[in-house]
Amino acid sequence: MSDATKDADHIGDGTRAVRAGLPEPVKHEPTLPGPVFAAHFHLPGDVTGPYSYGRDDNPTWTLLERAIGELEAPGRDDVETLVFASGMAAISSVLFSQLRAGDAVVLPSDGYQVLPLVRAQLEAYGIEVRTAPTGGDAQLEVLDGARLLWIESPSNPGLDVCDIRRLAEAAHARGVLVAVDNTLATPLGQRPLELGADFSVASGTKQLTGHGDVLLGYVAGRDAEAMAAVRRWRKIVGAIAGPMEAWLAHRSIATLTLRVERQNATALVLAEALRQRPEVSGLRHPGLPDDPSHKVASQQMRRYGCVVSFTLPTRARAERFLEALHLVEDATSFGGVRSTAERRARWGGDPVPEGFIRLSVGAEDPEDLVADVLRALDESAR
Secondary structure, eight states: OOOOHHEEEHHHOHHHHHHOOOOOOTTTSOSSOOOOOBOOOOOOSSSOOSSSBBOOOHHHHHHHHHHHHHHHSSTTTSOOEEEEHHHHHHHHHHHHHOOOTTEEEEEESOOOOTTTHHHHHHHTTEEEEEOOSSGGGGGGGOTTOOOOEEEEESSSTTOOOOHHHHHHHHHHHHHHHEEEETTTTTTOOTTTTTOOOEEEETTTTTTTTSOOOOOOOOEEEEEEHHHHHHHHHHHHOOOOOOOHHHHHHHHHTTTTTHHHHHHHHHHHHHHHHHTTTTTOOEOHHHHHHTTTTHHHHHHHOSSSSSSSEEEEESHHHHHHHHHHHSEEEEOOOOOSSSOOOEGGGGGSSSSOOTTTTEEESSSSSSHHHHHHHHHHHHHHHH
């Protein structure tokens, strides 16, 4: 992005996304250079310069990291972004680089279903793990004496929201670091660093890249020392993004605004339609005016996300519903251009009812998607 574009406070999300991370133009060169496949680089003499070995840095990562940084913290030069092989690699890098034996960490009790595995590993390393739900800012109650607060807002899959700014201020007053999982919101939905977080962490596998063909994660942070530890962890573990994945991710970011606006708008339309169905209970989407999270979400989110969650009466009903869908794939993950849904309890790691459905809205025409979902609900009742 040019200096003029980067410094313009009024620049729109779409303009920022299509220009993010691009190098200065060079005659006869592509606007977005292709992926650099290199395990090593020419390195005569002393080790100087940005690229020496493929586990440490890669020019394709550099452009992608710059792009994500411009979305997470536009106009700021004090924020560093690092990309990883997956969202869990990014999450692990923060937890295991910042915590030591004897420390305490606060995790959400209703977060991503792999977090219980993370908890077991942290405890094996002598780290105390405390948990509390996302809703109602309940993590505040177990914050004293902790080293790190991990926030997931909106939570996955329940879509609860907490007041990130309030929790960050309370944490910092106690000397606690704050990391926010921003996967579901994306930088176009909220910017955790602006809300006071020390780290914004996300799985780029989801809506950021949006096509269901890339595994990627990233960490953006504003403290140089803390980010140096994250970078060191990436080097030690080797959880690096492949250059092709990084290039595909950067290419996909150009359409992020188009995808997010379409998907988020359709998600709200679908949620409104589901409100009219008597067999649907526990309907959640932060954009619904009567959703328990709407008030807090509207204070910190610019867009409410593409995921809708709800519960059908039984496991059998939920499975019949999924089988009856034509335009929605029965698959895990979320944020892709093709709508997906799953009975989340099949994984066993989420505290949800057997009939709980997490539905990720894609880029299909809203009328077609709503009609397909309502028809599948009708058919599943038979």
